[in-house]
Amino acid sequence: MDLFQALKQEGVSQELIDGVLAYRDGHGISSDSRVPEPHFMYYGRDVWEEALAAILSGANVLLAGAKATGKNVLSENLAALFGRPLWNVSFHIDMDAAYLVGTDTFRDGAVAFRPGPVYECARLGGFGVLDEINMARNEALAVLHSLLDYRRVLDIPGYEVMRVHPAARFIATMNYGYAGTRDLNEALLSRFAVIRLPSISHDNLLRLLHAEFPSIKDKAAKQFAMLFLELEKKCEAGEVSAGAVDLRGLIDALHLMELGLEPHRALDMGITNKSFDEFEPQLVRDAIAQRLPSKLTRDDIFG
Amino acid sequence: MADRIKEKRALNIVWGAAGEYGFQPEFLAYGKDGQPDIYLNTIVGIASHDFDRAELKRVFDRLEQTALGSMYTDIFWLALEGTLFQRELPSRPVLEELRRIHAERFLAPDADRSMQQRMMESSVGHDLQTGWWRMALGDDPRLVNPWEKRLLRAIVFPADITLEEAEARMDDIIRRFFVLDFSSAPKRGLGHMPLPGFAVRMIKKLLPMRRIESDDFFSRHGGSVHRAEGGRQMTVSAASKARHAFGVYTHEETRGWIEDHFGPPLFSDREMQRLDASLCRGTHAGCHVWFSESTADVAGTSEAYDANMAYYGAHSAESGRSMRAMRDMVKNAVALHRHPVPVRARTGLFSPRDVWRALYAHDMKVFTVEERSPEPDFSVSLMLDASASREPQQGIIAAQAYIIAQALSEIGVPLSVFSFCSLRGYTALQVLQRSSLEASRDIFRYRAAGWNRDGLALRGAAELLSHDPAKRHILLWLTDVNPSDDTRVRGAGPLTYSYSEKRAIDDAALEAAALRRRGTRIIGILNGELPGYESAAHAIFGSDFTCIRELGQLAARTSALLIRQIMR
Numbered sequence: 001m002d003l004f005q006a007l008k009q010e011g012v013s014q015e016l017i018d019g020v021l022a023y024r025d026g027h028g029i030s031s032d033s034r035v036p037e038p039h040f041m042y043y044g045r046d047v048w049e050e051a052l053a054a055i056l057s058g059a060n061v062l063l064a065g066a067k068a069t070g071k072n073v074l075s076e077n078l079a080a081l082f083g084r085p086l087w088n089v090s091f092h093i094d095m096d097a098a099y100l101v102g103t104d105t106f107r108d109g110a111v112a113f114r115p116g117p118v119y120e121c122a123r124l125g126g127f128g129v130l131d132e133i134n135m136a137r138n139e140a141l142a143v144l145h146s147l148l149d150y151r152r153v154l155d156i157p158g159y160e161v162m163r164v165h166p167a168a169r170f171i172a173t174m175n176y177g178y179a180g181t182r183d184l185n186e187a188l189l190s191r192f193a194v195i196r197l198p199s200i201s202h203d204n205l206l207r208l209l210h211a212e213f214p215s216i217k218d219k220a221a222k223q224f225a226m227l228f229l230e231l232e233k234k235c236e237a238g239e240v241s242a243g244a245v246d247l248r249g250l251i252d253a254l255h256l257m258e259l260g261l262e263p264h265r266a267l268d269m270g271i272t273n274k275s276f277d278e279f280e281p282q283l284v285r286d287a288i289a290q291r292l293p294s295k296l297t298r299d300d301i302f303g
Numbered sequence: 304m305a306d307r308i309k310e311k312r313a314l315n316i317v318w319g320a321a322g323e324y325g326f327q328p329e330f331l332a333y334g335k336d337g338q339p340d341i342y343l344n345t346i347v348g349i350a351s352h353d354f355d356r357a358e359l360k361r362v363f364d365r366l367e368q369t370a371l372g373s374m375y376t377d378i379f380w381l382a383l384e385g386t387l388f389q390r391e392l393p394s395r396p397v398l399e400e401l402r403r404i405h406a407e408r409f410l411a412p413d414a415d416r417s418m419q420q421r422m423m424e425s426s427v428g429h430d431l432q433t434g435w436w437r438m439a440l441g442d443d444p445r446l447v448n449p450w451e452k453r454l455l456r457a458i459v460f461p462a463d464i465t466l467e468e469a470e471a472r473m474d475d476i477i478r479r480f481f482v483l484d485f486s487s488a489p490k491r492g493l494g495h496m497p498l499p500g501f502a503v504r505m506i507k508k509l510l511p512m513r514r515i516e517s518d519d520f521f522s523r524h525g526g527s528v529h530r531a532e533g534g535r536q537m538t539v540s541a542a543s544k545a546r547h548a549f550g551v552y553t554h555e556e557t558r559g560w561i562e563d564h565f566g567p568p569l570f571s572d573r574e575m576q577r578l579d580a581s582l583c584r585g586t587h588a589g590c591h592v593w594f595s596e597s598t599a600d601v602a603g604t605s606e607a608y609d610a611n612m613a614y615y616g617a618h619s620a621e622s623g624r625s626m627r628a629m630r631d632m633v634k635n636a637v638a639l640h641r642h643p644v645p646v647r648a649r650t651g652l653f654s655p656r657d658v659w660r661a662l663y664a665h666d667m668k669v670f671t672v673e674e675r676s677p678e679p680d681f682s683v684s685l686m687l688d689a690s691a692s693r694e695p696q697q698g699i700i701a702a703q704a705y706i707i708a709q710a711l712s713e714i715g716v717p718l719s720v721f722s723f724c725s726l727r728g729y730t731a732l733q734v735l736q737r738s739s740l741e742a743s744r745d746i747f748r749y750r751a752a753g754w755n756r757d758g759l760a761l762r763g764a765a766e767l768l769s770h771d772p773a774k775r776h777i778l779l780w781l782t783d784v785n786p787s788d789d790t791r792v793r794g795a796g797p798l799t800y801s802y803s804e805k806r807a808i809d810d811a812a813l814e815a816a817a818l819r820r821r822g823t824r825i826i827g828i829l830n831g832e833l834p835g836y837e838s839a840a841h842a843i844f845g846s847d848f849t850c851i852r853e854l855g856q857l858a859a860r861t862s863a864l865l866i867r868q869i870m871r
Contacts, residue, residue, distance in 0.1 A: 096673070103670075105670070111653055114650055219396065230322075233322065234318075237324030239620075241627060279311075280623075283312065286341060289341050290395070292397055293400045295400075
């Protein structure tokens with residue numbers, strides 16, 4: 001995937017694209033195997049421009065959005081575009097500071113420091129994705145404060161003060177308002193430039209489907225796109241749970257259809273069966289029936 | 304319950320096609336099998352999207368005010384169906400299949416129909432629809448009557464017609480086909496009835512598509528509880544009957560009656576006597592307590608169970624959402640509050656005192672990490688006020704209790720549920736669910752009857768909680784903060800006082816404070832608003848209460864209070 005070409009097609013400002021090129025020249029392209037090769041492209045000029053501007057200015061970024069808005073896709077795209085190795089850290093309630101920055105271990109008969117992913121990322125100038133950052137406790141997150149603000153240092157008690165590599169950036173993701181998540185504390189929030197990711201539009205969804213499935217027929221792609229958006233609306237209205245709004249599930253289902261699995265069975269596996277409510281799967285099937293014929297075949301979908 | 308689920312499906316089909324949720328459509332369609340008709344409900348949704356709903360309602364209301372109103376409505380729907388099908392087909396190609404399936408089902412011969420039904424269906428309306436759906440399948444409509452043939456052609460409207468134009472065309476159809484002498488016929492609304500009576504009856508016999516006007520979806524359940532004052536089956540003497548006529552019963556008769564209506568005691572007779580002596584003192588002297596478990600063979604519980612289950616079933620979708628929301632909100636608080644347990648490990652915080660193990664025992668676990676205990680160290684008890692004032696909301700309260708039980712069970716919080724009410728001097732605490740990690744459907748045995756001597760109930764609650772092994776207890780009390788009992792309070796002298804209003808509230812507040820001193824956290828969940836409830840609620844709960852007016856408020860408000868108690 002040529003991200004630079006894709007950004008030009010998105011209409012992203014040339015000035016920002018030039019800034020990325022200058023950044024790459026300045027820091028060199030890492031040969032680390034951690035530099036990602038993205039599978040999906042994030043579509044959305046405004047979001048791209050906000051993210052590029054923030055990173056070029058030296059800021060860390062918080063991507064806030066509902067499920068299936070492309071937070072992790074964009075994070076991966078950014079690391080690839082800037083040519084930096086990527087560290088992914090999934091936050092959860094039981095995470096502590098030691099998990100993030102590192103902990104003592106025993107090596108060759110002596111206590112030694114075993115660095116965590118955030119430490120390594122900061123040291124080597126990577127892009128660190130702090131996924132679902134609002135799931136962790138505040139005391140675990142406090143260790144990130146000096147890393148993320150103007151100080152750009154990580155002070156490990158008993159060890160040296162590590163200065164963050166100038167190329168390093170941290171991209172946090174957050175599913176705000178989702179039941180079960182907590183609000184981010186203000187001290188941490190102020191250390192990020194916050195970008196709100198919108199729900200995927202119909203047009204971008206079509207582009208995504210066509211990019212992932214080059215042989216998909218336009219008519220079929222439109223119906224699958226509308227199905228997803230209708231399920232999204234049904235979820236917003238509280239009629240179905242978020243489990244039914246699964247873009248990854250839809251794409252997985254299409255892959256199964258491409259391989260020849262009967263489409264409705266594939267949709268059961270990718271979407272319908274993800275609701276364990278006794279009543280909700282019927283609502284999802286009704287929504288499917290309002291978009292897709294009962295006797296759909298692979299040839300109806302793919303050319 | 305099944306009907307409500309079908310209605311919910313039909314509504315979702317309409318809303319999905321309309322691209323808008325929550326409104327009440329004027330029509331919902333069901334097939335001969337009683338299941339929602341996907342095609343016709345999609346058409347209703349498309350109509351709601353493409354036309355102004357208020358205007359659409361006005362047109363249908365106007366049509367229905369006439370003597371042939373129901374036939375005009377069906378004819379207008381046929382016309383709209385044709386229009387909307389053409390209009391929407393390019394963007395929703397599946398309509399072709401759905402329409403074909405609907406038409407085939409409509410035209411399918413139905414061997415179960417009686418001869419009488421078949422004769423009734425030989426009518427104008429049925430012929431018209433038959434012709435219409437044959438046309439939809441690309442077949443000849445096979446209408447013999449030239450009038451019917453012309454009518455069928457007239458209701459084919461263009462795809463781009465506006466609602467105003469459609470209404471005008473419908474008016475024209477009525478004038479041309481249904482009014483024999485427009486100028487001299489009496490003016491009664493839009494359409495008239497110059498046809499013979501038998502033709503009217505025939506026309507009124509429409510096809511198997513039922514038309515249901517959606518009423519308030521979340522209708523209140525009208526179940527009633529079997530009143531506890533049902534009397535005991537026994538042979539009574541004439542003297543007993545005389546006594547009973549004046550409401551006078553011996554202690555044994557009363558005890559027997561209580562056992563019949565609340566179930567056998569949880570504890571031995573000796574223990575029950577001890578509890579009576581220790582709990583029924585002071586304000587509650589002369590009263591009795593009863594601890595039992597609600598089972599199916601206790602009088603009245605089966606009826607209550609059926610009524611409560613019916614309510615829950617009718618609101619199962621909303622209840623499910625409430626449960627999931629509460630579960631997700633409380634989950635993190637529970638996880639945060641799991642007490643830390645230091646565990647030896649190969650990495651983590653260096654533990655100098657263990658380093659010898661590395662040197663001499665070759666055990667590299669000379670570090671510690673904090674793991675969170677998998678189980679929370681607290682339990683929750685739900686106390687349900689089961690007095691007669693709660694009867695109108697019996698189904699709601701049972702549903703609320705079950706939602707809370709389910710939510711907490713999914714996050715591993717042990718929960719017990721009991722109800723209480725006061726009758727014939729007894730305050731009976733009935734266990735609906737023993738402390739468990741699984742929500743029990745026995746909660747739906749909750750039934751409301753009698754009075755509520757809250758202060759004594761709280762003493763009883765303390766007794767029940769003393770058997771709970773958890774370190775900490777949270778008591779969730781579903782109440783209307785209106786304690787009262789017909790058993791009067793004995794004063795120091797010969798006077799007695801009613802257990803009601805301020806005296807009863809103060810007593811409940813006193814007992815709640817005593818329970819809190821024993822380490823139990825108390826949260827009030829109020830249903831309904833009686834005058835002065837706020838001051839009563841403050842007196843008993845402090846700031847730890849919330850008022851729930853509908854099921855949708857339960858999750859957020861209860862969770863907030865629970866989280867506050869868990870985090871303290």
